Amino acid sequence: MERTMNIQDIHSSIKQAYHRIKPYVYHTPLVHSLPFSNNTKVNVYLKLESEQKTGSFKVRGSFNKLLGETSDLNHEYVTASTGNHGMACALALSTLGKKGVVFVPITVNPAKESSLREYGIELRKYGDDCVKTEREARQYAVANEMAYISPYADMQIIYGQGTIAEELAQDLSHIDAVFVTVGGGGLISGIGSYFKVFSKETEIVGCLPENSPVMMESVKSGHIIEMESLETLSDASAGGIEQGSPTVPICQVVVDRWVTVSEEEIANAMLLVLEKHHKVVEGAAGVALASFFKCSKEYEGKNVVIVLCGSNLSMDNLKFVISKSK
Structure with a gap:
């Protein structure tokens, strides 16, 4: 390299x-x-x-990811977040007219969870660590043929x-x-x-x-x-x-x-x-x-x-x- x-x-x-x-x-x-x-x-x-x-x-990365997505304009998305990335994806999805699901750890900050729910996006809780949450979200995306948006592991x-x-x-x-x-x-x-x-x-x-x-x-x-x-x-x-x-x-x-x-x-x-x-x-x-x-x-x-x-x-x-x- x-x-x-x-x-x-x-x-x-x-x-x-x-x-x-x-x-x-x-x-x-x-x-x-x-x-x-x-x-x-x-x-x-x-x-x-x-x-x-x-x-x-976080909104910067989320908008760039979705705006650069050309494979399928009707794709649905999945992401995992402790809160900030989830809110950013929720805003970007709603602004661009796309659908998605956000996974958060069961330990998510209450203020961030409350804010996230205001976007009207589907929210699922899983795991006590963000890595476990991300793994579950990825598996869910594959099982449901949805695109996964990583909080950071994505160029x-x-x-x-x-x-x-x-x-x-x-x-x-x-x-x-x-x-x-x-x-x-x-x-x-x-x-x-x-x-x-x-x-x-x-x-x-x-x-x-x-x-x-x-x-x-x-x-x-x-x-x-x-x-x-x-x-x-x-x-x-x-x-x-x-x-x-x-x-x-x-x-x-x-x-x-x-x-x-x-x-x-x-x-x-x-x-x-x-x-x-x-x-x-x-x-x-x-x-x-x-x-x-x-x-x-x-x-x-x-x-x-x-x-x-x-x-x-x-x-x-x-x-x-x-x-x-x-």
Whole structure:
């Protein structure tokens, strides 16, 4: 495999995806954070995917996947999700006049389940881990001759998520580092591949909760590993990685460093966004910001972007985060 050529191809496909999905998604704000910049002596910019449609970056991949589907315009679809990808698929399906079923784990965040049901799409619960849920969804798709939409293990999804990088390139002339939360790896695979061609000097930082560092450990091992994920505020990035996912080899090439953070650090970061910017973000977004704070001294005087990937937070978790201030 010629990795350089593959990354170049991914970059080109991301630019195509950007124009394909542009009418259907928001160009989200890139906000300079004066309080975070003053406190760290870093030029901190927040990419507010928390203000994207459905409250998450996931709509980018979902629309790109469905808009690029040409095999059968009447195809029905199946997907599996902890919530954000499911909501994104539900919106894309309904907008484009297609039908589908969403599988979620039995442990799905209540706020995300409630939001998902509002789209009127069929919802099925299975498994206590996202990998088990994904396997069941794939089997259901095969049994019912439906097309499966992976949350991350699909190049069309990766291209869609990578359109965030195209917007960053338009909005900020020089970026020294981008902090991205990593679960299955679709988001960072897209963003990282774009910058490895567009701006090779830009550092791509993979951010994970200490309670679920599956991608980091898989990259270190050179293959996908199975390990227990503990409970975490970053439920959107928790759980295992599907065997055969293209994201692991891509992450091996495009991620320059890894940072893990504790649950306390995640909660504190979420609270700071609420206090300083009056915005609610979910745990996965808190992971990226907490990771930056953990190593901010290394970036003094530089331009750093932190991708705040979503805002779908349960009331229980919001109450918990607020209680940290007492």
